[in-house]
Amino acid sequence: MPEHLIWFKWESYTTWLSGFALLMVVYWVGGELYLIDQTKAQLALWQGIAISAASLSVGWLIYDRLCKSGLAERPTLLMVLLFVLLVAMGYGLNQVFTGRAMMLHLGAFTATIMTANVFFIIMPNQRIVVADLQAGRTPDAKYGKIANLRSTHNNYLTLPVIFLMLSNHSPLAFASQYNWLIAALVFLMVTPIRHYFNTKHAGTGNPTWTWLATTLLFMGVIILSTFGLKHDGEPEQDAALTGTALVMAKAQGFDEVHEIVLGRCSMCHAREPFWDGIRTAPKGVLLETEGDLARQAEAVFMHAGLTDAMPPANVTFMEPEDRAAIRRWFKNARM
Numbered sequence: 001m002p003e004h005l006i007w008f009k010w011e012s013y014t015t016w017l018s019g020f021a022l023l024m025v026v027y028w029v030g031g032e033l034y035l036i037d038q039t040k041a042q043l044a045l046w047q048g049i050a051i052s053a054a055s056l057s058v059g060w061l062i063y064d065r066l067c068k069s070g071l072a073e074r075p076t077l078l079m080v081l082l083f084v085l086l087v088a089m090g091y092g093l094n095q096v097f098t099g100r101a102m103m104l105h106l107g108a109f110t111a112t113i114m115t116a117n118v119f120f121i122i123m124p125n126q127r128i129v130v131a132d133l134q135a136g137r138t139p140d141a142k143y144g145k146i147a148n149l150r151s152t153h154n155n156y157l158t159l160p161v162i163f164l165m166l167s168n169h170s171p172l173a174f175a176s177q178y179n180w181l182i183a184a185l186v187f188l189m190v191t192p193i194r195h196y197f198n199t200k201h202a203g204t205g206n207p208t209w210t211w212l213a214t215t216l217l218f219m220g221v222i223i224l225s226t227f228g229l230k231h232d233g234e235p236e237q238d239a240a241l242t243g244t245a246l247v248m249a250k251a252q253g254f255d256e257v258h259e260i261v262l263g264r265c266s267m268c269h270a271r272e273p274f275w276d277g278i279r280t281a282p283k284g285v286l287l288e289t290e291g292d293l294a295r296q297a298e299a300v301f302m303h304a305g306l307t308d309a310m311p312p313a314n315v316t317f318m319e320p321e322d323r324a325a326i327r328r329w330f331k332n333a334r335m
């Protein structure tokens with residue numbers, strides 16, 4: 001058994017395991033913020049986690065079935081179907097998850113295919129072949145063929161997986177309304193790049209046409225991410241309220257407190273603050289719309305009801321009666 005094969009195998013396993021652990025910490029434990037998007041689908045956290053886990057496990061089962069079907073004889077068609085599966089998953093996840101989570105799960109699914117290919121297919125077949133060779137038998141050619149199919153997929157998937165795993169740093173990609181299409185183009189874009197290197201490394205040619213293909217596809221990505229931007233003048237969409245926020249919005253005194261907040265807080269805590277020297281909402285706390293207030297209820301109660309931490313130095317002259325109104329509203333919601 002070649003030394004470096006063993007090393008690559010463990011690289012693959014440890015990368016998947018550590019990545020999955022990170023996914024659980026960021027997207028499951030922190031799911032309210034990073035995974036589910038209430039403006040897209042009103043999911044409970046556990047439902048989001050279930051979809052997240054299923055996308056990886058069920059996704060792998062579907063892929064594995066496809067590879068074990070008669071399609072294995074038609075590798076190009078199989079590759080096209082794999083692409084369709086990936087795009088469908090990106091589109092589907094985008095209906096329920098945040099853009100970040102969609103792109104990351106697409107990357108995690110791709111990575112799962114790659115690692116599971118090594119663990120469930122390539123390594124076991126390798127062991128059979130090595131055992132045959134050691135025993136002086138001629139190994140059945142089918143094992144090499146099966147492993148070769150999976151290795152080819154892994155080869156083409158390495159580049160998109162890197163893009164998708166790093167996509168969280170690129171809001172123009174993941175937060176664009178065309179994010180799933182961008183992901184699809186990235187999968188397409190890396191195919192000519194891979195083809196170029198594969199051909200070069202095999203010493204069978206120098207297909208420079210792939211450069212043009214890649215450039216054109218990349219221009220598609222740029223166009224989509226530019227057109228996907230939000231522009232001034234579009235109404236801000238206020239997410240539907242759920243859970244505690246809904247209770248707060250329905251509690252008696254809500255309207256009165258909203259008036260107070262508009263008069264005393266929103267000059268700073270706005271999407272476009274107009275208090276001198278404040279350029280973005282401090283600490284990201286927005287207090288403008290009714291939805292904002294309902295979501296920030298507890299913080300408002302703490303900083304302006306129970307204490308006079310806000311406004312800073314009471315620059316907007318909150319009256320004791322205003323603070324009492326906040327406390328009354330909060331108490332009403334708790335009853």
Ligand code: HEC
Pocket residue numbers: 261264265266267268269275278282283285287299300303304310311312315316318
């Ligand atoms: C003059 C501008 C200004 C006004 C008016 C103002 N805030 Fe703030 N607010 C700030 C700044 C600045 C911070 C960040 C303070 C810090 O860095 O600790 C902040 C932070 C906060 C935080 C986050 C605190 C934390 O540590 O997480 C809350 C909640 C908050 N404000 C609520 C309110 C409420 C409620 C009102 C109105 C009653 C209000 N603010 C009015 C400037 C303002």
